[in-house]
Amino acid sequence: MKKIAIVGSGISGLYAAYLLHNSYDLTIYEKNNYLGGHTRTLNINYNENVNINVDTGFIVFNKGNYPNFYKMLCDLKIDIEKSDMSFAITSTALEDPEIKFKDFNSYFANKARLLNPKYYNLLYNINRFNNLSKKTLNSLNIDNKKSLADFLNDNNFSKFFIESYIVPMGSSIWSCNPSQILEFPYLSYIRFMKNHGLLSLINQPQWYVIKGGSKTYVEALKKLLKAKIRLNDEVLNVEKLENKLKITSKEGVSSYDYVIYSNHPNQVLKIGNNLDNEQRKAMDSIKYSKNAVILHSDCSVMPKNKKYWASWIYKKTNKSLPILTYWMNSLQNIDKNYPVFVSLNPGDKINKSKIYDIHELDHPIFNSEALVAQERIPDLQGRNLTFFCGAYHKYGFHEDGVLSSIEAVSKLKEIDN
Ligand SMILES: Cc1cc2nc3c(=O)[nH]c(=O)nc-3n(C[C@H](O)[C@H](O)[C@H](O)COP(=O)(O)OP(=O)(O)OC[C@H]3O[C@@H](n4cnc5c(N)ncnc54)[C@H](O)[C@@H]3O)c2cc1C
Structure with missing residues (x-):
């Protein structure tokens, strides 16, 4: 069997492995101590008797826009449940600062708005x-x-x-x-x-979450995949030596026939010494922004009036950048007696004693340069024994990661035949 290294174990890397594991000798390198990348579920101890699984990265999907991802969940027999995708804003720029976009009643919850x-x-x-x-x-x-x-x-x-x-x-x-x-x-x-x-x-689509948290599907894949999984093993360098690749990671050096980069373009650039100028240019054109992701139980990020609480809250105050908060009880059907929120970039606004976890997750920036690079990527696949996948190939969501892996794997099979 030919040997393939997959760099990164987010949905894109895992889906590529799902498609290839019966025909190739696979090694998945992951620099974190867990599989899943942006699929990151934490188990928090709310109090002595209550443990809750909360998603701090990937949370929701729908059946219509995520057909390949949904099919994989069905094949893996993963239970899903309905989610609520209501949205509200609270902004000091507005004279009546809280608005919820769900239905007529929530929008006009303040009756004065009717006039x-x-x-x-x-x-x-x-x-x-x-x-x-x-x-x-x-x-x-x-x-x-x-x-x-x-x-x-x-x-x-x-x-x-x-x-x-x-x-x-x-x-x-x-x-x-x-x-x-x-x-x-x-x-x-x-x-x-x-x-x-x-x-x-x-006619908004019905959104779903994965029962027990998103990591459930990652655990099912881990059991299924015939692949060597190397956690805590960051790839540091990839070089091409004639018709093989030499991969140096934290734990050592190995040789492969192909590499699939399923990490982010800025991370590919750091290690991809096998790439040509065009491949490097495409990777360099897609930038990322850093997001601090805080898991906590501090209700102060929510609208003052509970009538306007929604699954997604966008809070804008005069002085700072907006804070985006996911109300995880509403999204993941968690008992509302134990409030849990995930806030992005809240600065120092969260009461420290109510924080469970602080993490950083990067998001692609889709400007016009990035769109040009996206169009170039299909032609760059296969050069220098290299394939690329990642949610950044399209809009940045889970199905995009899956689609990018389908495309990369199909090109790999075409070239390898
Ligand atoms: C807070 C948040 C919420 C989100 N919610 C949703 C949602 O509800 N629905 C949705 O569809 N999308 C959501 N997304 C978008 C999400 O980013 C994508 O859906 C998807 O999970 C990205 O997958 P990926 O495989 O492209 O990258 P990642 O999941 O980021 O995987 C890349 C992996 O590569 C590893 N890596 C990097 N460099 C190396 C190296 N040198 N060696 C070894 N390993 C390396 C990283 O550690 C990481 O595990 C959310 C994103 C964020 C930040």
Whole structure:
């Protein structure tokens, strides 16, 4: 059997292994002490008698937009359960600072809003944005250089609309800061929104979580895969010696026929001394932003009024960058008597005594340079005995990681035949 090294054990690396493990001799290198990368479930001890499994990375998926990932869960016989994807913002920039976007009753929970034209106007503009975007997608003349900011500007969308809907929604989906979301290429943004049912106020997809936490599927894969798994073994260097690859990791040196990089492009660049200039350039064009991910039980990140509590909370205060919080009780159906939250980039706003875990997870930045690189990657696969996969190949989500592995593996099999 030919030998393949897979660098990184996120969904992309694990799915590549899932597709290849019967036909190749696989080694999965993972620098962390656990498998799964952004699939990271922690067991917290809430009190003496209560232990809870909480996801601090990948949480939700739906059946329509994640068909290959969902099929794998079915094959692995993983139990799933319905999740709630309500969304709320709390912003000191708004005169009435808390809004929940779930249904008519939550939106107008403050009855005074029924008499305030601003709130009808916001709904009107959400609808206008959605309709204009659907029209763009149907038109033959699409300007794919436009950023989201350009589009909003060209169509006179108000500051109120941008601050209370577009920016919170976009930065929550991509866990990035407001300026990054406005730089997002408009076409890519609306394609994603359309695919996920987000260009419509009704007919949203049903979202799901994995029962017992996302790590359940990683554990099932670990049992199934015929692969050598090397945890705590960071790859430090990859070199090409004639028709073999020499891989140096923390634990030693080994030789392989192929490498699949399923880590992030900035990490590939550090170790990929087997790559040519074009491969390096593509990797260099996709940048990442760092997110501090804090697991805690401090309710102060939530709206003051409990009526506006939702699964995703975008909180903006005057002085600081927004804080995005996932209300894990609502997302993962955890008993609400034991509040648990995951907040991204909260600075020092969380009461230290209520923190369970602090971790850093990086997120790709999808600017126009990154989109050009994404288009180049298929042609770069296979050169220098190298294949690439990762959620960064498309929109940055789990199904994107799976699709990237399907593409990389199919190219590998084509070349290896
Ligand atoms: C807070 C948060 C919440 C999210 N929620 C969702 C969600 O609900 N649904 C969804 O679809 N997506 C979600 N995502 C997006 C998530 O990033 C992707 O879905 C996906 O998990 C990324 O997978 P990946 O395989 O591309 O990368 P990763 O999971 O990041 O895997 C890369 C792996 O490579 C390893 N590695 C790096 N360098 C080396 C080296 N030199 N040697 C060995 N190992 C190395 C890393 O340790 C890591 O394990 C979320 C992301 C974040 C940050």
